[in-house]
Amino acid sequence: MSSYPVWGWGGPSDEPTRQQLEGLAPFVAAATGVAVQAPEAPARTPAPPPARRRLPGSLAHLGSDQPEDRVRHGIGRAYRDLVRGLRGDIRDVPDLVVRPESEQDVADVLEWATQSRTPVVPFGGGTSVVGGVEPRGLDGAISLDLGRLSGLVEVDATSRAVRLRAGTLGPAAEAALRPHGLTLRFYPQSFERSTIGGWVVTRAAGHFSTRLTHIDDLVESVRALTPVGTWESRRLPGSGAGPSPDRMLLGSEGTLGIVTEAWLRAQPRPAHRWAATLAAPDFATGSRAVRALVQSGLQPAACRLLDPVEAALSGTLATGEAALVLGLESLAPPLDAEIAQALEVGRDAGLRVLEEGARGEAGDAWRSTFVRAPFLRESLVLLGVLVETFETAVTWDRLDELVTSVTTAVTASLQRVCGGGAVGCRLTHVYPDGAAPYFTVVAPARRGSEIAQWDEVKAAASDALAAAGGTITHHHAVGRDHRPWYDGQRPDVFAQALAGAKAAVDPSGILNPGVLLG
Numbered sequence: 001m002s003s004y005p006v007w008g009w010g011g012p013s014d015e016p017t018r019q020q021l022e023g024l025a026p027f028v029a030a031a032t033g034v035a036v037q038a039p040e041a042p043a044r045t046p047a048p049p050p051a052r053r054r055l056p057g058s059l060a061h062l063g064s065d066q067p068e069d070r071v072r073h074g075i076g077r078a079y080r081d082l083v084r085g086l087r088g089d090i091r092d093v094p095d096l097v098v099r100p101e102s103e104q105d106v107a108d109v110l111e112w113a114t115q116s117r118t119p120v121v122p123f124g125g126g127t128s129v130v131g132g133v134e135p136r137g138l139d140g141a142i143s144l145d146l147g148r149l150s151g152l153v154e155v156d157a158t159s160r161a162v163r164l165r166a167g168t169l170g171p172a173a174e175a176a177l178r179p180h181g182l183t184l185r186f187y188p189q190s191f192e193r194s195t196i197g198g199w200v201v202t203r204a205a206g207h208f209s210t211r212l213t214h215i216d217d218l219v220e221s222v223r224a225l226t227p228v229g230t231w232e233s234r235r236l237p238g239s240g241a242g243p244s245p246d247r248m249l250l251g252s253e254g255t256l257g258i259v260t261e262a263w264l265r266a267q268p269r270p271a272h273r274w275a276a277t278l279a280a281p282d283f284a285t286g287s288r289a290v291r292a293l294v295q296s297g298l299q300p301a302a303c304r305l306l307d308p309v310e311a312a313l314s315g316t317l318a319t320g321e322a323a324l325v326l327g328l329e330s331l332a333p334p335l336d337a338e339i340a341q342a343l344e345v346g347r348d349a350g351l352r353v354l355e356e357g358a359r360g361e362a363g364d365a366w367r368s369t370f371v372r373a374p375f376l377r378e379s380l381v382l383l384g385v386l387v388e389t390f391e392t393a394v395t396w397d398r399l400d401e402l403v404t405s406v407t408t409a410v411t412a413s414l415q416r417v418c419g420g421g422a423v424g425c426r427l428t429h430v431y432p433d434g435a436a437p438y439f440t441v442v443a444p445a446r447r448g449s450e451i452a453q454w455d456e457v458k459a460a461a462s463d464a465l466a467a468a469g470g471t472i473t474h475h476h477a478v479g480r481d482h483r484p485w486y487d488g489q490r491p492d493v494f495a496q497a498l499a500g501a502k503a504a505v506d507p508s509g510i511l512n513p514g515v516l517l518g
Helices: 018-032 067-072 079-087 103-116 170-180 196-202 245-249 283-295 308-313 336-348 361-382 396-418 450-467 483-489 492-505
Strands: 096-098 120-123 142-145 152-156 161-165 219-226 229-232 258-265 272-280 302-306 322-330 352-357 385-391 422-431 434-444
Touching (some): 079 361, 079 385, 079 450, 103 142, 152 170, 196 258, 272 336, 283 322, 308 322, 336 352, 396 450
Antiparallel strands (some): 152 161, 272 322
């Protein structure tokens, strides 16, 4: 079997060479203070055990038991997945990868799985960072890959909405909408590899900081298949008719049904754009400026506040100050008034303008780092660096305390577990009533013990988030990794209601067991 295509973000051509890694090492050490190690070569992945399940003859043409195919569908893209893939130690592997070609195929597979009590783990682009796509602890599971259910089905130009199949990748969706002069304006960091269905079931968020940033905001209607029938909501701009059928599927992570299509709200491409980078003396001052911006009525497309650690790591600002990467856009009217208002609010809050206009070096550095982050992370892992992220959301009145307490707890954990390391924080999404802090952890790894190291640090981070009143996840989903803290966050009576809903649509409990529910 091959190695890099199984564990890496890209393909074989994206695998960094030893020379590239050795050239990167001094920069990493200087920017993070973490000593790097000699580059590690990815191990070959051994073939998994023989498949224990077989599809019936009528469905056999949809299934694959090829070793590499199965292994690819046994990991996501979290740090722990990268380490396991790098070492060729991928243990939770589906018995079969099943690729339906139609909704009828999905229905037939669910019928067989229900009768045979076979766990079904839905798979879109495989970009989960929370254990959502791996059949962890599931005996004889199949991975239901929706990749063949892809493409633009219909455009409603009058309502400015589009109907897309669940397996459509982000770039393919945008390419299909471009001839119609439309865009979803939805770009998560996993954009190139994630799918429409994956966005819906994980309640994903794009990289825009305000306005239509959650997939929730775009969904007009969702269609899903369950073991007991079809779940499809009526297309409506809004409705007060009881609890929303769409809202139950949003964030369901494949536990209530297999999403096959969605109607999403689209919009024209922006006519005007403007960007600026501002410096704040510290993160707290910057966050007050951001709060003033969004509470003034402005809805900046980009409003990323980077603390000094994040600013330095991304190459945005190396002065020891916090950096605010700001961007405005408009569908038609000029942005002059909004630009003046944004700069005035920033200056009044004590920020200084570094650059502004159509583009700037600091802003470009941030955007480049954002796009290349998955590839850079793999290079760091190969250099023996523990690098991972976690995120949350909290109201403004608790933001400063949360950032301080979480940073303190994780720093102490890194010192105890790794002997040192750095914690950075940035605000990725902002609202009139709060913000979403996103933390980056960089530390020296002990080869062979990386997963145990990260599990301990992750537990400390999650405990600190819960204690500070934040959510266990703002947009990374629950998966299997966040279950203990999700169970503590949700109301007990809601858990009972959710279990009742699952029992009604999935009486045999075959849909992604262990995610959201036992």
